[in-house]
Structures are given as C-alpha cells and as structure tokens.
Amino acid sequence: MSELRVRFAPSPTGYLHVGGARTALFNYLLARQSGGTFVLRIEDTDTERSTQESVDAILDGMAWLGMRPDEGPIYQSERFEHYKSKVQQLLDEGNAYRCYCTPEELDAKREAAMKAGEKPKYDGTCRNREDQPTGQAHVVRFKAPLDGETCFNDKIKGNICFQNTELDDLIIQRTDGTPTYNFVVVIDDAEMKINLIIRGDDHINNTPRQIQLYRALGYDVPEFAHVPMILGSDKKRLSKRHGATSVMAYRDMGYLPEALTNYLVRLGWSFGDEEIFAFGDLLEKFSLDNVGKSAGVFNPEKLLWLNAHWIKNGNSARLARLLKEYLDEKGVDTTDGPNLVMVVESLQERAQTMLEMADGAVFYFTPEVEFDPAAEEKFFKSETKPVLECCRKHLSALGDYNHDAIEGCMKAVMEELGLKFGKIGPVLRVALVGGTQSPSIYHVVEVLGKERVMARIERALTRF
RNA sequence: GUCCCCAUCGUCUAGCCCGGCCUAGGACACCGGCCUUUCACGCCGGCGACGGGGGUUCGAAUCCCCCUGGGGACGCCA
Numbered sequence A: 001m002s003e004l005r006v007r008f009a010p011s012p013t014g015y016l017h018v019g020g021a022r023t024a025l026f027n028y029l030l031a032r033q034s035g036g037t038f039v040l041r042i043e044d045t046d047t048e049r050s051t052q053e054s055v056d057a058i059l060d061g062m063a064w065l066g067m068r069p070d071e072g073p074i075y076q077s078e079r080f081e082h083y084k085s086k087v088q089q090l091l092d093e094g095n096a097y098r099c100y101c102t103p104e105e106l107d108a109k110r111e112a113a114m115k116a117g118e119k120p121k122y123d124g125t126c127r128n129r130e131d132q133p134t135g136q137a138h139v140v141r142f143k144a145p146l147d148g149e150t151c152f153n154d155k156i157k158g159n160i161c162f163q164n165t166e167l168d169d170l171i172i173q174r175t176d177g178t179p180t181y182n183f184v185v186v187i188d189d190a191e192m193k194i195n196l197i198i199r200g201d202d203h204i205n206n207t208p209r210q211i212q213l214y215r216a217l218g219y220d221v222p223e224f225a226h227v228p229m230i231l232g233s234d235k236k237r238l239s240k241r242h243g244a245t246s247v248m249a250y251r252d253m254g255y256l257p258e259a260l261t262n263y264l265v266r267l268g269w270s271f272g273d274e275e276i277f278a279f280g281d282l283l284e285k286f287s288l289d290n291v292g293k294s295a296g297v298f299n300p301e302k303l304l305w306l307n308a309h310w311i312k313n314g315n316s317a318r319l320a321r322l323l324k325e326y327l328d329e330k331g332v333d334t335t336d337g338p339n340l341v342m343v344v345e346s347l348q349e350r351a352q353t354m355l356e357m358a359d360g361a362v363f364y365f366t367p368e369v370e371f372d373p374a375a376e377e378k379f380f381k382s383e384t385k386p387v388l389e390c391c392r393k394h395l396s397a398l399g400d401y402n403h404d405a406i407e408g409c410m411k412a413v414m415e416e417l418g419l420k421f422g423k424i425g426p427v428l429r430v431a432l433v434g435g436t437q438s439p440s441i442y443h444v445v446e447v448l449g450k451e452r453v454m455a456r457i458e459r460a461l462t463r464f
Numbered sequence B: 001g002u003c004c005c006c007a008u009c010g011u012c013u014a015g016c017c018c019g020g021c022c023u024a025g026g027a028c029a030c031c032g033g034c035c036u037u038u039c040a041c042g043c044c045g046g047c048g049a050c051g052g053g054g055g056u057u058c059g060a061a062u063c064c065c066c067c068u069g070g071g072g073a074c075g076c077c078a
Helices: A018-034 A052-064 A076-092 A103-115 A181-191 A201-217 A247-252 A257-266 A279-285 A300-312 A316-329 A340-350 A354-365 A373-379 A382-397 A403-417 A421-433 A441-461
Strands: A005-008 A037-042 A071-075 A096-099 A139-142 A149-154 A158-163 A171-173 A196-200 A223-227
Touching: A005 A018, A005 A196, A018 A037, A018 A052, A018 A196, A018 A223, A018 A247, A018 A257, A018 A279, A037 A052, A037 A076, A052 A247, A071 A076, A076 A096, A076 A139, A076 A171, A076 A181, A076 A201, A139 A201, A149 A201, A149 A223, A158 A201, A171 A181, A181 A201, A196 A201, A201 A223, A247 A257, A257 A279, A257 A300, A300 A340, A316 A340, A316 A354, A340 A354, A340 A441, A373 A421, A382 A403, A382 A421, A382 A441, A403 A421, A403 A441, A421 A441
Parallel strands: A005 A037, A037 A071, A196 A223
Antiparallel strands: A096 A139, A139 A171, A149 A158
C-alpha cells in the first residue's frame, strides 16, 4: 500500500468528546507509526449548527491530547463551489436528478412506511420525472443502483454487504443549494487521497451509499475501519447525561492527557495483559488488528486509576507547572510558598487527580492555616503543649532541613519526652497543616522549611 | 418495524482465526489481611464470566445453525 493517509473529520457543533477523541487517536497513531499523513477536516456543511467556537474547542482538545494535524484544518464550507460542480457533473451524466417533493410530503411517506412495517426510504417519485422546472424549489438526489448488492471488507468488522434495494436515492444537494454530508465526505476523502477511513461504527450504514458515490464519481474506493462505539454505564450511547464527555472537562477535573489517551485507546483495544501505555508504547504497539468488534462501556473508575498511575509516575517538574495552574485557578497564591517541585513530590503518591493534589497542597501556601476544630480539641490540650514546645526547641536548633536530619531531630524529641512517635507526630501535624491528614510529617517539615515551620508552631502555641 | 453490527467476571479485556495446554488469565471496582505517625501508596488473598438451545467432533469459550439479548442506522444532521 502506498503511504497511509488518514483523517479526522468532526462536525463543529460542540466540543471534542471522548468518542471523537478516540477515533482521532486511532487515526493519529496509525499515521505517526507509519510515517503517514493525518488530515484534519472540519465538516461544516450544516451552516446552521456549525460554529467557530466549536472549531476552536475541537482544536484545543486535540492540542491538549497532543495531536497535531499534518494537513488542515480544511473547511468544507470553503469548498461549496467545488461541490456544486460535482453535483452538476452527476446531473449531466444522468447519475442524479432534481426532486421536487416537499419535506412535508417526505415526512408523511416516511411515517406511512414505518407504520406499514417497511423500511422508510424515498419512493422515487421524481426519479423518472420528465419535466425539470427550473424556477421551482428542489433538492438533487443521487440515482442509486436499484438492484445488486454493495459490499466492503471492513478492517475491523470484516466483510459487510447491503442489498441495494435497502438503499434509496439520497439527497446530495439541499433546497438552499448546500451539499450534504454523504456527498461531500466522498468527494473530500477521494480528493484528499485518504486511503483508510477510520470512524465510528455508526457510519457503517452510510458506507454502501458512499461507495456507490465513489463509483459514480469515478474515484477509487478507500479502505474502511469502523471502530465500535463507547457506551454509558446503562449501555446506551455515551452522552452528557452519563457524566463528563468533553475532553477538556477532564483537564478541568485534574486529569493528565496521557491518562486519558491511555484509557481511551485501551478501551476497545488490547495488547495482551498490558494496561499501561505511554504514547511511545502506543506508537510501537497499536494496531487495528487488536481492536475489538464490540462496543465498550466507559468506566470512569478505571480512568481515575490510570490518572493516579500517571501522576505517581510523572515527572515532578512538569507536574509542578501543572499544579501551579490548578492552584492559580483556585486562587491560591504560590509566589511566596515552598518549592513547588517538592510540594508535588510530597503529594504525588496520594493524589488521584491534579485537582486533588491542588486541594492537598493548599495548606503549604496558607501561612495562617485553618485549624480543624475536632483536631484542635483532640491535640491542642494542656498535656500536649510540652510536646509542641519540645518540637520547637529541637527544630529551631536544627540547621539543615533535610529529611534524614528532621527524622533524627524528631527522634531526639521522642527521647527527651520519653514518648512514642504516635504521641508527637499528630500534634505537630495539626500545628503545621491544621488537620490530621497530610503527607508524611517529615516531608511536610522539609518542604515547608525552617522559617515557615517555626512561624506555624508559634502560632499554634497561642491556641492552647 | 426494516436493515446492519455485536455477544467471556459488574466494567475493560486475554483466549477464539489455526478446537485439547482453560478446574478460563490479567486489570478496574468491591471485600479481607499485611505494611504504617495520619491519609494514601505498595504487597498478599478473596469474590466474580464463556447468554440459551441444537449440531460437528473422541473433545468446543473456540467451528456451524437457530433463538435471545444489546447496540447502531433508517434526516433537506454529521
């Protein structure tokens, strides 16, 4: 096969959702691993519903996931004149005809057919019409073959055949002169030399019509690979009522792009028992051969687990930059706080999302921590005051605040007081973070540094 | 309703094409235990599936047929 050319062709009527992102990822991966070309085409022939905001949202989502098109975005709305000439070509060659039936008539016929238990399809009223009044409103329909069958060998689903009697004469140009999806998708894929079309399997039913169009237009028919749908927990097609479906919503919730990518590609595709795939692994291992045929249920828990994994194993400097963004969004000022990389390292193992990490990091940047009433009552009592005072004494004498030194310092406190760590750590923790949950206390002391630690102990001592 | 697609633990899946190695493997979730200064991480263990019925075969999760179930499409949306 010649160089692979694939495409992602979303319609800009909303944000980039996880289903679209997955098919885009499949296309992108295949292009990248074979040195092929990934084209982005915006299917905006529905001028009513297409918006620039949606185009931007889709571009943002793709950029966040790291997908850069090699060609495009190409806008179909800029090619209307060209499509018109193709309609004319079909008309001239007798492969299309004008249809004057009104939408109301069509609706009535459709309903009647449904009621009669038949497949609702255009009855061909105008197909053999002799007169062609020019001033009258009309659409243009493709003159589809009446018998025989149309088959294709899907790279994922295998051989699929449709009886041509099941298909009707589809509209290729609307009353307002704009072309329709099934028509332009064929022209563009053919002219952009797309040789493998990877898309959702809800397009399987459109494929035979499109193949007929390829033939009528004199184009080579490309290969197809129909990817199974993503379903919600109720096994219905995934939609907003199942929860977040927008790719960028996952960013906002604190997910890492590599986690979403890992999850989305793994959903419906597998490589033995492996679960963790970095982008490089996917490049090396992804193949259409291992894509399953059945639809898959979107499982937020597994995505969350993967996200925790990628946070745990992420580069702390990079995570620190990301954490700052989430902290900024929360209105937490990090300018005079402790070192962000150290903050990340203390929280990496216990955060499932970056948002969770940000929540857990707030105390580092809050000089006047808010004391949890229950914790305060339990640990700030007259008998624990000496404990905190002893911590103050030893920690103020300590010069180098590194983990081992701090641990040694606390040992000295334990020895002097004759107490176990369990009687000391919690008191110091409440004094430094305000509550009973935090990273290891040694880490907290180290990350905070001497100046902040001393200030917080002083402040806590006033609460007894 | 008609057409198309699909069918292994609750979920994602391995195994299926080239039947025996499957008393069906892994992962998420869940339950128990260990570790532990808190919360987590981690580790160990447990629960849990071949939709049903017919064939073919010495032998079927694997091959064939029917049924059932689920999904999708049926638009002057894409």
